Amino acid sequence: MTQKLKVGIYWAASCGGCEIATLEIxxxxxxxxxxxxxxxxxxxxxxxxxxVRAYPDGYIDVCFFNGGIRNSEAKExxxxxxxxxxxxxxxxxxxxxxxxxxxxNLYTKDAMIERSYITTESNDNPQGTLPQTSYKMPEGELxxxxxxxxxxxLDDVVDVDYYVPGCPPVAKQIWSCIEAIAAxxxxxxxxxxxxxxxxxxxxxxxxxxxEGVRISKFKRPHLEKPDLTKKAxxxxxxxxxxxxxxxxxxxxxxxxxxxxxxxxNMPCRGCYGPAEGVEDQGAKIASAIGSLVDSQGNSERSAxxxxxxxxxxxxFYRFGMGNSMLRVKKL
Amino acid sequence: MTNPRIGVYVCHCGTNIAGKVKVxxxxxxxxxxxxxxxxxxxxxxCSEPGQAMIVEDIKKEKLDRIIVAACSPLMxxxxxxxxxxxxGINKYLFQxxxxxxxxxxxxxDGAAATEKAKALVTGAIYRAQYVEALNDREAxxxxxxxxxxxxxxxxxxxxxIADSGRQVYLVEKEPSIGGxxxxxxxxxxxxxxxxxxxxxxxxxxxxxxxxxxxxxSEVEKxxxxxxxxxxxxxxxxxxxxxxxxxxxxxxxQKCPAWRVEKPKGDKKVVHNALTLGxxxxxxxPTLQSVPNVPVIDKKSCIYFKNGKCKICVKACQKDAINHExxxxxxxxxxxxIIVTTGFKTFDVSKMPQYGxxxxxxxxxxxxxxRMNCSSGATGGQVLCQNGxxxxxxxILHCIGSRDKEHHEYCSRVCCMYALKFAHLVxxxxxxxxxxxYIDMRAAGKGYEEFYNRLLxxxxxxxxxxxxxxxxxxxxxxxxxxxxxxxxxxxxxKVRRIPVDMVVLCSALEANADxxxxxxxxxxxxxxxxxxxxxxxxxxxxSTASDGIYIAGxxxxxxxxxxxxxxxxxxxxxxLTAIAKGKVQxxxxxxxxxxxxxxxxxxxxxxxxxKAIEFDAVKHKSKVNDALCKACGTCVAACPCGAIKAKHFxxxxxxxxxxxxxxxxxL
Ligand SMILES: Cc1cc2nc3c(=O)[nH]c(=O)nc-3n(C[C@H](O)[C@H](O)[C@H](O)COP(=O)(O)OP(=O)(O)OC[C@H]3O[C@@H](n4cnc5c(N)ncnc54)[C@H](O)[C@@H]3O)c2cc1C
Ligand code: SF4
Ligand code: SF4
Ligand code: SF4
Numbered sequence: 001m002t003q004k005l006k007v008g009i010y011w012a013a014s015c016g017g018c019e020i021a022t023l024e025i026x027x028x029x030x031x032x033x034x035x036x037x038x039x040x041x042x043x044x045x046x047x048x049x050x051x052v053r054a055y056p057d058g059y060i061d062v063c064f065f066n067g068g069i070r071n072s073e074a075k076e077x078x079x080x081x082x083x084x085x086x087x088x089x090x091x092x093x094x095x096x097x098x099x100x101x102x103x104x105n106l107y108t109k110d111a112m113i114e115r116s117y118i119t120t121e122s123n124d125n126p127q128g129t130l131p132q133t134s135y136k137m138p139e140g141e142l143x144x145x146x147x148x149x150x151x152x153x154l155d156d157v158v159d160v161d162y163y164v165p166g167c168p169p170v171a172k173q174i175w176s177c178i179e180a181i182a183a184x185x186x187x188x189x190x191x192x193x194x195x196x197x198x199x200x201x202x203x204x205x206x207x208x209x210x211e212g213v214r215i216s217k218f219k220r221p222h223l224e225k226p227d228l229t230k231k232a233x234x235x236x237x238x239x240x241x242x243x244x245x246x247x248x249x250x251x252x253x254x255x256x257x258x259x260x261x262x263x264x265n266m267p268c269r270g271c272y273g274p275a276e277g278v279e280d281q282g283a284k285i286a287s288a289i290g291s292l293v294d295s296q297g298n299s300e301r302s303a304x305x306x307x308x309x310x311x312x313x314x315x316f317y318r319f320g321m322g323n324s325m326l327r328v329k330k331l
Numbered sequence: 332m333t334n335p336r337i338g339v340y341v342c343h344c345g346t347n348i349a350g351k352v353k354v355x356x357x358x359x360x361x362x363x364x365x366x367x368x369x370x371x372x373x374x375x376x377c378s379e380p381g382q383a384m385i386v387e388d389i390k391k392e393k394l395d396r397i398i399v400a401a402c403s404p405l406m407x408x409x410x411x412x413x414x415x416x417x418x419g420i421n422k423y424l425f426q427x428x429x430x431x432x433x434x435x436x437x438x439x440d441g442a443a444a445t446e447k448a449k450a451l452v453t454g455a456i457y458r459a460q461y462v463e464a465l466n467d468r469e470a471x472x473x474x475x476x477x478x479x480x481x482x483x484x485x486x487x488x489x490x491x492i493a494d495s496g497r498q499v500y501l502v503e504k505e506p507s508i509g510g511x512x513x514x515x516x517x518x519x520x521x522x523x524x525x526x527x528x529x530x531x532x533x534x535x536x537x538x539x540x541x542x543x544x545x546x547x548s549e550v551e552k553x554x555x556x557x558x559x560x561x562x563x564x565x566x567x568x569x570x571x572x573x574x575x576x577x578x579x580x581x582x583x584q585k586c587p588a589w590r591v592e593k594p595k596g597d598k599k600v601v602h603n604a605l606t607l608g609x610x611x612x613x614x615x616p617t618l619q620s621v622p623n624v625p626v627i628d629k630k631s632c633i634y635f636k637n638g639k640c641k642i643c644v645k646a647c648q649k650d651a652i653n654h655e656x657x658x659x660x661x662x663x664x665x666x667x668i669i670v671t672t673g674f675k676t677f678d679v680s681k682m683p684q685y686g687x688x689x690x691x692x693x694x695x696x697x698x699x700x701r702m703n704c705s706s707g708a709t710g711g712q713v714l715c716q717n718g719x720x721x722x723x724x725x726i727l728h729c730i731g732s733r734d735k736e737h738h739e740y741c742s743r744v745c746c747m748y749a750l751k752f753a754h755l756v757x758x759x760x761x762x763x764x765x766x767x768y769i770d771m772r773a774a775g776k777g778y779e780e781f782y783n784r785l786l787x788x789x790x791x792x793x794x795x796x797x798x799x800x801x802x803x804x805x806x807x808x809x810x811x812x813x814x815x816x817x818x819x820x821x822x823x824k825v826r827r828i829p830v831d832m833v834v835l836c837s838a839l840e841a842n843a844d845x846x847x848x849x850x851x852x853x854x855x856x857x858x859x860x861x862x863x864x865x866x867x868x869x870x871x872x873s874t875a876s877d878g879i880y881i882a883g884x885x886x887x888x889x890x891x892x893x894x895x896x897x898x899x900x901x902x903x904x905x906l907t908a909i910a911k912g913k914v915q916x917x918x919x920x921x922x923x924x925x926x927x928x929x930x931x932x933x934x935x936x937x938x939x940x941k942a943i944e945f946d947a948v949k950h951k952s953k954v955n956d957a958l959c960k961a962c963g964t965c966v967a968a969c970p971c972g973a974i975k976a977k978h979f980x981x982x983x984x985x986x987x988x989x990x991x992x993x994x995x996x997l
Contacts, residue, residue, distance in 0.1 A: 199971040201931040208932040234947060251931040252970035275927065275971035279981065288970035291937050 005182060008040035008052075008060045009091075010081055012074035013101045013151060014067030018092040019043040021168035022064075025175045035182050040081075049077065055084050062181050064091040064164075068098045068322055069152040073145035082158040087181070089193075093167035093271050095154040097281075098322015100167070102151040103314060105321050109149045153322045163192040167271035167319055170257050192276070196255030199275050200268050203259040204250055207232035208240040214294030218308040219245040226265050241267045242292070247315055252278070252285035271319050280325050282316035335460055336368045338394040339452065340385060342376035342401035344431055351435035353445045357400065360449045364456045368392050377407050382414040389418035396459040400428040400452045405865065405875065421464035423918060423978060428455040450991045457990030461983045465918030470957055472558040473666035474498065474909045479550055482510020483891055484671035484883025484898040486532050491902035493541035497909060500663050501536060502564055503546045507620035509533055510673050511884075514606070514617075516703040516711065518891060519751040520781035526619055526706075533621040546622055551660065553852055554940060556960045557878025558666045558914035568656040570627040571613070575651035578615070578623035582643035582652060588612035590628040599718025602694040605701040605708055613643050613652070618706045627654070666914075667878045667905040670862060671898065672848065674884040677731030677738070677838035684799040685730065685835055690813060691716045692832045693800055696748060699834045703755055713759050713832075721831035723763040724756050725815045727797045731838030733769060738838050740859060743888040745836040746772045750781055752834055753790045764790045765828055767797040767817055775890060793828075795820045800833050839888040852879055861887045872901040878914075880904055919978040920959040921966055923952050927973035934965040934974060 009019060019041070025032065039060055040047045063085035069075050082088055093099040104112050117123065117130055135142045154160055164177055173194035180186055180193065187193065196202065209232050226246060230239040241262070242248040249270030250262065256272050274281035289309075295302030309315065317324050339361040343349035354372045361370035369392060373381050376399050388394055399411050404427040412422035430448040438444040474497050478485045481503030489499045501508070512518070513533070515525040536542055545564055552563035571582075591608025594601045608614075612632040615625045633640035634654055644652045679687045679695050686693045692715050694702075705711035715721050726749045732742040746768065753764045766785075771792075773779045786792070797817045804810045805827065812829035819826050841860030842848070849856050853876045855863040862881045865873040872880050882897040883889070889897075908914075921942075923934075930950035935943050942958035943965060945951075954965070954974075966976040 198927070199929040199931065201929040214936075251929070251933060254971075255929075275973075277927070277981070278972035279985070284970050284972065287967040288933050291964070291968035292933060 005036040005061045006039045006059060007036045008063035008081065008085065009038065009043065010040060010063060010065050010067075010077065011043060012065070012067030012078065012095070012154075013070035014092065014094045014099070016043060017168045018064075018066035018094075021092075021166075021171060022174055024171035025178075026171070028175050028178075032178060036178075049080070052077075052080060052084060057083050058086050060085040062087045062089060064089050065154055066092040066095050068094040068101055069148070069154065069157050070101060071145040071147050075148075075157050078154060078158050087161045087186075088154075088158065089162045089164055089177075090154040090160045091164045092169055093165060093273065093319040094322075096163055096165050096273055096323075097153050097320045098151045099319050102153075102320075102322035103317070105150040105324075106313060106326075109147060113147075151322050156322075161189050162186070163190075164194045165192060165254065165271070165273040166194075166257065167269075169194055170260065172258075173256055192254070192273075194256060195272060197276065198255045200250035200253045200255050200257065200259050200262070200272070202255045203257075204240075204262045204268075205237060205259065206240045206262060207234055207237035208243055209233060213240075213243040213292075215243070215245050215289070215292050216294040216305060217245050218247060218305065220310065221246055221266055228265070241265075242289070247289065247309060249281075249285055249316070249318075251288060252281055269318055270316075273320065280323065281320045282313070282324055282326075285316050286312070335366050335396045336392065336394050337364075337366050337396040337398060337456060337459055338385070338388050338392065339364075339367055339370040339398045339400065339456065340376050340381075341370070341372045341430070341448075341452070342381070342399065343372065343374045344376075344401060344435075345374065348401070348431050348435045351438065351441045351444050352430055352448045353441070356445055357430070357448050357452055361398075361400075361452050361456065364453060366396075366460060367456060368394060376401050377410050382410065382417075385411070385414045386418040389415070389420060395420060396424050396426070396462065398426045398428060398452065398455045398459055400430045400448065400455070402431040403427075403429050423465040424459075424462055426455040426459045426462065428452045450993065453993045454987045454989075454991035457993075458983050458987035461980065461986055462978065465977055467918050468916040468956060470558050470914050470916055472909060472912055472914050473560075473664055475500065475663070475665045476905050476909075477502065477550075477560065477562055477663065477665040477668045478671060479668065480510070480671035480673055480883070480885065481505075481508030481536070481544075481546065482671060482673045482883060482894075483512045483529065483532075484673065484885075484894045485510070485669070486529075486536055487895045487898035488669050488671060488882060488902045488905075489542055490532060490535060490539070491899050492905060493539045495906055497541060497906070499539075499542045500562075500564075500665065501542055501544050502548050502550055503544070504549050505616065506547045506569060506624075506626040507616045507622070508536060508544070508546060509617070509619070509621070511697075512891060513619065514697060514704065515700050516705065517751060517755065519747040520775070520777045522751070522754070526704075530619045533619060537621040537623070544622060545661070547626060550848075550851065553668075556914075556916070556940070557876075557908075560665050560668060560878065562663050562665060562668075564661045564663060566659045566661060568658050569624065570652060570654055570656050571625050572651045572653060572656075573622050573624045575649045576624045576647075577649055577651075578620075578625070579648075580615070580625075581646045581648065582613045583611040583615065583625060585642050585646040586611040586613045587640070587642060588631050588633045590614055590631045598716055600702075600709055600714045600716050602692070602698050602702070602716065603688070605694075605698045609708060624651075627652075667880070667908055668852070669880045669882060669898075669901045669905065670848075670852065670854065670874075670885055671881070671883045671901075672842055672845075672885045674839040674888065675842050677840050679730050679835045679837050681737065682730060685727065685797070685833070686800045686802075686813070687835060690800060690802055690833075692721070692813060694832070694834055696745070696752070696834060696836050699752055703759075711759075713756055713762075715831055720760040721756075721762050722760075723765070723830040724760075724832045724834065725765045725767060725797070725800075725813070725828060725830040726752055726834045726836065727800075727815070728766070728768040728836050729796060729838075730835040731840070738840060738859060740888070741772060742839045743772070744839065744890050747775070747778055747781070747890065749834075749836050750785050750790075752836075753785055754788065757788050757790065762831070765815070765830060766790050766792045767815065768792065768794060769796050775892070793817060793819050793821075793826070804829075839884060842885070845885075852876065854879065854881070861885065872897055872904060878908070916957075917961065919961040920956060920976075921954045921961065921963070922975045922977055923954050923969075924973050924975060925949075925951055925953075927971060928952055928969075929971060929973070931970065933970060934968050937964050937968045938962075939964065 177194040228238045246267040248267035250268035253270045254272040358370045415422045428451040434444045478501045489501045493499045548566040554561040590610045593609045613627045629635045701707045731737040773782045795818045809829045815828045880901040882901040883894040928951040942955045966974045
């Protein structure tokens with residue numbers, strides 16, 4: 001490696017967790033700075049957009065872009081970074097499929113603004129002031145980015161080279177991606193990297209019973225503890241959480257996280273996104289869980305059982321709403 | 332991969348399609364779509380020259396995907412697939428766009444229909460880019476047949492098949508076979524005695540070495556597919572062992588409890604109870620019952636109420652009665668199924684204007700049939716409630732039929748059985764008969780002649796639907812009578828006709844359990860509830876489910892000759908299928924992609940055909956090709972997309988949708 005890699009890390013509609021996760025590569029940071037220079041990372045250093053605009057096209061070797069496209073600023077910078085980067089990586093759940101902020105796609109923009117600025121219990125906004133995109137001051141007109149109707153994933157607005165899922169991506173996988181990039185050993189464009197090739201079940205410490213088990217009661221992990229004494233006949237591992245009635249996204253979620261949540265006895269939340277070839281993760285788990293409901297051929301009974309799933313959309317689409325077939329909106 | 336080469340053929344179907352859809356526009360549109368090498372139109376694609384054109388183009392233009400925009404694939408998919416095979420390419424590389432049933436036949440606006448046809452064709456073209464060649468499989472054909480419903484239809488079909496040497500299981504839910512016909516005395520138009528022509532057939536069923544009669548039984552479960560159905564039949568406990576019982580009747584003669592009581596006091600005849608009895612708690616449905624074995628009615632039996640009695644057990648010299656008997660569930664394997672579950676009559680109390688259930692001597696047609704039956708409660712006499720013969724009687728047609736409030740359709744047999752009733756009344760009582768009809772429908776062989784005969788017998792025919800029946804007398808001659816009000820459309824006057832008895836010719840309607848039964852067998856029901864045939868003209872006894880046939884009144888109202896003809900037709904279809912010896916199973920089906928399966932086992936228990944096995948060593952699931960019926964359940968269930976529905980892959984479906992929406996403004 002003669003020349004150092006120029007790396008950018010940018011955040012759009014995101015929480016900053018992806019940057020923190022990147023720091024979790026711990027002592028590997030030292031190896032990282034040996035091979036790479038950070039040329040953009042608003043989270044930790046003061047870079048100006050004009051600095052980026054001044055870079056020649058393709059100046060950035062790899063740009064890790066996290067966060068979804070919520071407003072005109074995010075879209076503008078995504079387009080800018082696309083131009084300035086040789087390789088653009090959608091990094092983290094939000095850039096991949098909208099992530100948690102995309103749950104707002106279930107509502108209209110107006111309803112969301114009303115909730116945020118007017119009806120939220122802790123608000124103090126007697127005049128009902130709402131955000132505006134422009135404001136005239138004696139000194140001139142001020143502009144704010146325009147909020148879009150819905151949150152979009154990065155590849156809705158620009159061409160994306162690689163996808164690294166996770167909320168956030170786990171450090172080990174981030175490091176393996178960086179190593180692959182540094183070594184120039186990347187799979188074909190469009191691939192999902194830093195992942196396994198199966199579902200979370202593959203790395204899971206629990207196991208299903210051999211005889212088909214149906215769910216007759218759904219449980220919530222903060223209200224009930226999983227029973228670790230029940231064992232699966234197959235290999236004596238504790239019984240699968242889904243079978244125990246906890247809504248676990250593991251079977252519909254791509255492996256790669258090493259089933260961290262499950263190792264802490266928490267059901268999978270699905271942050272690594274759908275398995276290869278699956279479009280809509282929420283729809284997939286909904287039909288899988290629907291199939292497991294112990295309806296005994298009785299539609300009333302099955303409706304009763306299904307009704308125990310609290311916030312099904314928020315659960316099944318916790319990270320995937322921006323990529324859902326529900327309420328799809330084009331920019 | 333080289334690009335596919337697509338040929339598109341748009342059919343006129345005479346004027347069926349071309350009369351509404353601008354076929355040329357559709358062709359021009361198709362030409363502009365990706366990978367379409369040629370697009371043509373033709374008058375009748377399904378004709379010999381139409382098919383020959385496809386074969387020739389495939390060879391000359393090296394086409395490897397064919398799209399025909401025409402009628403329903405149910406109708407002609409097979410036809411065109413054969414053309415592909417003839418031209419030497421895999422038959423699954425074919426796609427049909429239904430622009431007849433889905434376009435020209437259902438839309439008024441020709442321009443809009445044309446746009447829709449374009450969209451459907453585009454969908455087919457987009458999908459065709461992703462279809463793959465598949466291979467059919469073969470499975471053995473089980474030569475046994477299940478027949479559900481032991482009316483005349485079921486009886487006829489069972490005898491036809493059994494006589495050819497094949498095994499038949501006949502399932503009847505009532506204690507005896509015979510259905511409606513067994514309740515009649517005479518049959519129109521020939522007036523031959525129903526029992527005389529039916530009883531010998533019923534007896535043959537009971538004795539035939541190739542027929543297993545499962546009476547008082549119901550089908551509970553059906554798995555499998557054509558050639559290899561697995562059927563679960565529940566044989567309800569009848570509390571009498573058919574192997575020991577000789578039908579002597581000692582039991583019911585001694586039984587002290589009544590299931591349906593004999594008339595008491597000044598009521599000499601209870602018309603409303605005629606269809607059921609009178610019978611004791613242990614009873615034989617009719618004298619001609621097959622099997623000739625009684626059954627205990629649990630509701631009226633004293634032993635089942637308070638644990639004491641068993642007089643019948645003592646009376647029975649054959650030791651055949653056993654109150655401890657329980658339901659038995661039997662599994663049978665068959666290759667084909669014929670459904671002959673018949674009909675029920677419309678509940679005439681739903682039309683209170685005719686007073687059924689409230690006014691004495693207003694009776695339904697089935698009750699009238701029972702009264703005429705020589706083995707029935709009145710010994711075949713037509714009697715009023717007070718035991719006297721009526722001096723005048725009104726027969727009201729179309730009760731529940733040809734009536735938008737109830738059934739829009741004509742029940743087809745009511746005019747004729749009304750004439751039969753009129754004749755019987757004349758013959759037995761000499762009473763004056765008034766026959767209220769809207770139109771006289773006598774369109775069968777010998778039917779018009781039968782009508783003429785009744786005209787000569789002096790029946791008074793009044794053209795007009797009776798409006799109501801009342802006992803409120805306005806004129807002195809109406810005192811103590813039933814008065815039928817009606818607009819006589821020939822005279823153009825409202826008339827009031829006093830009579831002693833009124834017979835309501837109830838409509839034929841689908842059985843109450845038809846929806847449930849349809850779900851069980853995966854049959855379709857039309858909007859009136861009758862089971863739907865595969866094609867109304869060309870496949871009248873087949874259904875959309877391979878290996879399942881329908882015959883008789885479960886398909887729609889019809890008389891006995893038509894019922895028997897259908898039953899024999901269904902039997903012939905089944906025998907043809909058995910003669911082939913094998914069933915071809917479509918190459919369509921589920922496939923688990925091993926690398927993607929995580930062994931989560933969610934699919935394992937989903938398959939209704941038990942086609943999925945779990946390999947504990949590999950920790951992966953696998954579909955057994957021979958058992959998979961391509962229902963798609965597992966495909967939807969697999970949370971990680973490891974199961975591929977061959978011929979219905981996500982890729983194919985999503986692209987088809989994209990094609991259909993090609994000009995949608997999102
Ligand atoms: C009042 C009246 C008079 C008629 N008179 C004449 C006449 O004179 N001449 C003539 O040609 N036609 C007449 N018909 C028409 C005639 O009744 C029918 O054509 C004939 O009965 C049809 O036979 P089927 O076997 O299809 O149905 P059905 O006779 O209804 O027999 C169906 C059988 O299936 C059984 N079944 C139903 N559901 C199930 C189930 N789920 N499982 C198992 N078994 C089941 C029933 O118990 C029954 O035994 C008359 C009809 C009526 C209503
Ligand atoms: S046990 Fe029941 S069926 Fe037998 S004689 Fe008594 S009441 Fe009749
Ligand atoms: S598609 Fe799946 S569920 Fe359906 S029959 Fe085949 S293997 Fe069974
Ligand atoms: S549901 Fe899918 S992943 Fe799970 S065992 Fe079946 S095929 Fe494998």
